[in-house]
Amino acid sequence: MIxxxxxxxxEAAARWVPLRANPNQGGWWDDRLDDAKARGLTPSEALxxxxxxxxxxxxxxxxxxxxxxxxxxxxxLAGYAPRExxxxxxxxxxxxLAFGDAMGYPTEFMTMEQITAAFGxxxxxxxxxxxxxxxxxxxxxxxxxxxxxxxxxxTTSPRATGGAWGAAQSLAPAQVEAALRRHLxxxxxxxxxxxxxxxxxxxxxxxxxxxxPWQDATVISSKGCGANMRVxxxxxxxxxxxxxxxxxxxxQAAMTHGHPTALAASDLTAHAIWLLSHGCALDxxxxxxxxxxxxxxxxxxxxxxxxxxxxxxxxxPATYIAFGWDECLSALDKVTEALRTPDRDMDPSRAVxxxxxxxxxLATALYCLLVVHGYRRAPIQRGAHSSGDSDSIAxxxxxxxxxxxxxxxxxxxxxxxxxxRDRLLALGQLWx
Numbered sequence: 001m002i003x004x005x006x007x008x009x010x011e012a013a014a015r016w017v018p019l020r021a022n023p024n025q026g027g028w029w030d031d032r033l034d035d036a037k038a039r040g041l042t043p044s045e046a047l048x049x050x051x052x053x054x055x056x057x058x059x060x061x062x063x064x065x066x067x068x069x070x071x072x073x074x075x076x077l078a079g080y081a082p083r084e085x086x087x088x089x090x091x092x093x094x095x096x097l098a099f100g101d102a103m104g105y106p107t108e109f110m111t112m113e114q115i116t117a118a119f120g121x122x123x124x125x126x127x128x129x130x131x132x133x134x135x136x137x138x139x140x141x142x143x144x145x146x147x148x149x150x151x152x153x154x155t156t157s158p159r160a161t162g163g164a165w166g167a168a169q170s171l172a173p174a175q176v177e178a179a180l181r182r183h184l185x186x187x188x189x190x191x192x193x194x195x196x197x198x199x200x201x202x203x204x205x206x207x208x209x210x211x212x213p214w215q216d217a218t219v220i221s222s223k224g225c226g227a228n229m230r231v232x233x234x235x236x237x238x239x240x241x242x243x244x245x246x247x248x249x250x251x252q253a254a255m256t257h258g259h260p261t262a263l264a265a266s267d268l269t270a271h272a273i274w275l276l277s278h279g280c281a282l283d284x285x286x287x288x289x290x291x292x293x294x295x296x297x298x299x300x301x302x303x304x305x306x307x308x309x310x311x312x313x314x315x316x317p318a319t320y321i322a323f324g325w326d327e328c329l330s331a332l333d334k335v336t337e338a339l340r341t342p343d344r345d346m347d348p349s350r351a352v353x354x355x356x357x358x359x360x361x362l363a364t365a366l367y368c369l370l371v372v373h374g375y376r377r378a379p380i381q382r383g384a385h386s387s388g389d390s391d392s393i394a395x396x397x398x399x400x401x402x403x404x405x406x407x408x409x410x411x412x413x414x415x416x417x418x419x420x421r422d423r424l425l426a427l428g429q430l431w432x
Contacts, residue, residue, distance in 0.1 A: 001019060001061075002018060002019055002026045002058065003016060003017055003018035003019050003026050003029075003078060004016075004017045004074050004077055004078055005017075005029060005033075005047060005050070005060070006068060006071055006074045007043035007044055007046070007047050008043060008071075008283075008287060009042050009043050009044050010286075010287060010290075010336070011283065011286055011287060011336065011339075012042070012043065012339075012340060013043060013283050014033050014037075014043040014046060014047070015033075015071065015283070016029040016030050016033065017071075017074050017075060017077075017078045017080075018078065019078050019079055020078055020079035020080050021079060026058060028058070029050070029058075032046070032050055033046060036049065036050075047060075051065075070280070070281070070284040070287065070288060071281050071283055071284050072279065072280070072281055072284065075281075089236070089277040089402070089403060089406060089432065090236040090277075090427065090428040090430075090431040090432045091407050091424070091425060091427075091428025091429070091432055092402035092403065092405065092406045092407040092409070092410065092428075093232055093235070093236060093273055093277065093399045093402040093403050093428075094144070094148070094232065094233075094236075094399075094402070094424045094425075094427060094428055095398075095402060095407060095410050095415060095418070095424060095425075095428070096380070096398035096399050096400075096401050096402025096403075096410060097140070097141065097144060097232055097395045097396070097398050097399040097402070098135075098137050098141045098144075098395070098398070098418055098419075098420065098424055099127065099135075099377075099380055099398050099410060099414055099418070100379075100380035100383055100384065100391075100393075100394035100395040100396070100397050100398025100399070100401075101137045101138050101140040101141045101391050101392075101394065101395040101398070102127060102128065102135045102136060102137045102138075102141075102391075102418070102419075103125060103127055103128065103380050103381065103383075103384040103394050104380075104383060104384035104386075104390035104391035104392070104393065104394035104395065105128070105136060105137065105138050105195075105391050106118075106128050107119070107384050107385065107386075107390045107391075108138075108196075108389060108390045108391050110387075110390075111387060112347050112385075112386075112387050115385055115386075115387075116385075119385070121385075122344075122345070122381050122382055122384075122385030123344075123378065123381055123382075125381045125384060125385055127414050129417065133417055134417055134418075134419050135414060135417050135418045135419055136195075136419050137195075137418075137419050137420065138195040138196070138391050139187075139193065139195045139196070139197040139198070139201070139226075140229040140230065140391055140392055140395045141395070141419075141420060141424075142187055142190070142192065142193065142195070142420075143184075143187060143201065143226070143229065143230035144229070144230040144232055144233060144395075145420060145423055145424070145427075146180075146183040146184055146186065146187045146230070147180065147183070147230050147231065147233050147234070147252050148232075148233035148236075148427045149183055149423070149427070150176075150179040150180045150182065150183040150184075151176070151179070151233055151234070151237050151248070152427060152430055152431075153179055153183075154171065154175055154176065154179045155171070155237060155239070156430065171240075171244060171248075173247065173251065173303050173304045176248055176251060176304075177214060177251065177255070180251070180252055180255060181208050181214065181255070184205045184208060184255065184256070185205055185208055185209045187205065188202065188205040188206060188209065197226075198224055198226045200219045200222040200224050200226055200256055200257060201226045201256050203219060204217050204218050204219050204255065204256035204257075205256065208255065213306075214254070214255045215254075215258075215306055215307060215308050215311050216311070217255070217256075218254055218255055218256055218257065218258035218308075219256065219257060219258060220258035220259065220311065220312050221258070221259060222256075222257045222258065222259055222262065223257055223259035223260075223261040223262040223265070223324075223357050223358050223359070224257055224262070224356065224357060224358065225355060225356060225357060225358050225360070225361035225389055225392045226256060226257060227253035227254075227256065227257035227262035227263070227265065227266050227358045228253060228262070228265045228266040228269040228358045228361060228362060228396070229361065229392045229395055229396065230252070231249050231252060231253065231266045231269050231270045232269075232270070232273055232399045233427065234248050234249045234252065234270045235249075235270040235271070235273035235274040235277065235403075236273070236277070236427075236431045237431060238431055243301075245270060245271070245274065246267050246270075246271075246296065246299075246301060247301040247303065247304035247305075248304070249263075249266045249267040249269075249270040249271075250263040250264075250266060250267050250301055250304060250305060251301075251304045251305065252266065253265075253266035253267075253358075254305060254308055257358070258308060258311070258312060259312075259324070259358075260309075260312070260314075260320050260321050260322075260323045260324030260325075261323070261324040261327040261328065261357070261358055261359050262324070262358045263305075263321065263324055264293070264296070264321065264324030264325045264327070264328045264359075265324070265327075265328055265331075265358035265359045265361070265362050266358065267296065268289060268292065268293060268328050268362060269362050269396060271289065271292050272285065272289055272362070272366065272400060272403075273399055273400065273403045274403075275288055275289070276400055276403035276404045277403040277404075282369075282370060282373060282374050282404070285366070285370070286332060286335060286336055286366070286370075289332060289366075290329065290332050293325050293328050293329050293332070294325075294329070296321075296325055297321075297322050297325040297326070298318040298321065298322050299318075299321065300317035300318055300320065300321045302317065305317075308320075309321070327359050328359045328362070330359075331352075331353070331359040331360060331362065331363035332363065332366075334352050334353065334363055335352055335363050335366050335367050335370070338351040338352050338367055338371075339367070339370055339371065342371045343371075344371055344372060344382065347385075347386055347387050348364050348367055348368050348371075348382060348383060348386045348388075348393065349364060349386045349387045349388030349393075350387070351364075351367060351371075352364040352367045353388070354387070354388030354389060355386075355388040355389040355390075355392055355393040356388060356389045360388075361389060361392045361393055361396060362396065364383070364386070364388065364393045365379075365383060365392075365393050365394075365395075365396035365397040365400060366397075366400065368380075368382040368383040368386075368393065368394070368397040369397050369400045369401060369404070374400075374401055374404045374405065376401075376405070376409050377401075377409070377410075377411075379394075379397040379398065379400065379401040380394045380397050380398040380401065381394075382397070383395075383396075383397040383398075407428075
C-alpha cells in the first residue's frame with residue numbers, strides 16, 4: 001500500500017494522498033490526474049480510467065472503492081495527524097473580519113474603474129489609514145463587537161459552574177435575547193455609529209429599544225447582509241453545542257432581519273467559520289457547507305425563534321426556514337460554478353454576486369477565499385476590490401481567512417493601529 005486517491009465530482013476535485021511513511025512514492029498518480037483533467041474528464045471518469053488502466057506497476061486495490069465523509073478522513077487513513085483548532089483562532093477571526101471591513105470601507109460605493117484608479121490592482125491594495133493614522137472600520141465590526149460582547153457577558157458569569165464552558169452550555173434563549181437587545185441598542189446610540197449603517201438595523205434596533213417582542217421589532221421582509229456580517233462571534237464561543245450555535249446564529253439575525261434567508265445565511269456563515277477553525281480543508285469546505293444546509297433545511301428552532309414563522313405569514317415553520325436554506329444552496333452552487341473557471345482578476349461581485357443580501361455576501365466571500373486558496377491577505381484584498389458591498393464581503397472573507405490561517409498571517413503593524421483593537425483582542429483572549 002502506497003497511498004489513496006480521492007475524487008469529488010461535485011467540486012471537480014481529485015487528489016493523490018501518499019502514505020505518510022512513503023511520501024515520495026506514486027507521483028505518477030498526480031501526473032495521471034493532471035492529464036485526465038487536461039483531457040476534460042470528470043474526476044470519476046479519471047478514476048474509472050485509472051482503475052482499468054493503472055499506470056506503471058501500481059494499481060487500485062480491487063474492491064477498495066468507498067465513500068469518505070471528507071478529505072481529512074483520507075489524510076487520517078494515510079497517517080497524517082488531523083489539524084486541530086489553531087492557537088488563538090478567535091483573535092485571528094475577529095482581526096481578519098475587522099481588517100477586511102477596513103480595507104473595503106473606502107471602496108464600498110465605487111466602481112471597479114474607480115477602485116483601480118485609487119488603489120491599483122487588487123493584489124497591490126494596502127490597508128487604508130485615516131488622517132490620524134488609525135485603521136477605521138464600519139458598522140460591520142461595530143455590530144460584531146455588539147454580538148460578541150453580549151455573548152461574553154452571559155458566558156463569563158462567576159456563578160456559572162464549569163467556567164465559560166459551563167456557562168455556554170446552560171445558555172437559554174431568553175438570556176441570549178436580552179443580552180443581544182441591550183448591546184444592539186447600545187450600538188444604536190453609540191457616538192461612533194456614523195459609518196453609514198443599514199436602515200434595517202437602525203429601524204429594528206429602535207424598535208427593540210421600545211421593549212416590544214423582538215418578533216415584532218424585526219423587519220420581516222429583509223435579508224440584508226447586516227444579518228450575517230456580525231455573526232462570527234457565535235462560531236467562537238467555547239462550549240456551545242451545535243444546536244446552540246445554530247439557534248444563536250439565527251436568533252441574532254432574526255432580531256433585525258426576519259427573512260428566512262437571513263437566518264439560514266447567518267447560520268451557514270457561522271458554520272463556515274467553525275469548520276475552518278477546526279481544521280476543515282479548503283477543498284472540503286463547500287461540500288461540508290452544502291451537507292449542513294441540506295441537513296438543516298427543514299429544522300426550525302422554535303425555542304430560539306418563537307412564532308417568527310407565523311408572523312412572517314408562512315404556512316408552517318418548516319416551509320418558512322426551508323425557503324432560506326434553498327436560497328443559500330443556490331448561492332453555494334454559484335460559487336461552485338464560478339470556481340470551475342476561476343479568474344482571480346474578475347470582479348467577485350460579477351462572478352458570484354454583489355453581496356448586498358445575506359446569502360450573496362456569504363457566497364461572494366467564500367469565492368474570495370477559495371479563488372486565492374486562502375493565501376495570506378489575498379482574500380480581503382480580493383473582497384475589497386469589488387463593485388458590490390465590498391466592506392461586508394471583505395469582512396467575511398477576512399473572518400474565513402483568519403479561521404483558516406490563525407493570527408500569524410495578519411501583520412502586526414495593522415493590528416497596532418486598528419480601531420477597537422483592545423476590544424477585539426479581549427474577546428479573542430477570552431475565547432482562546
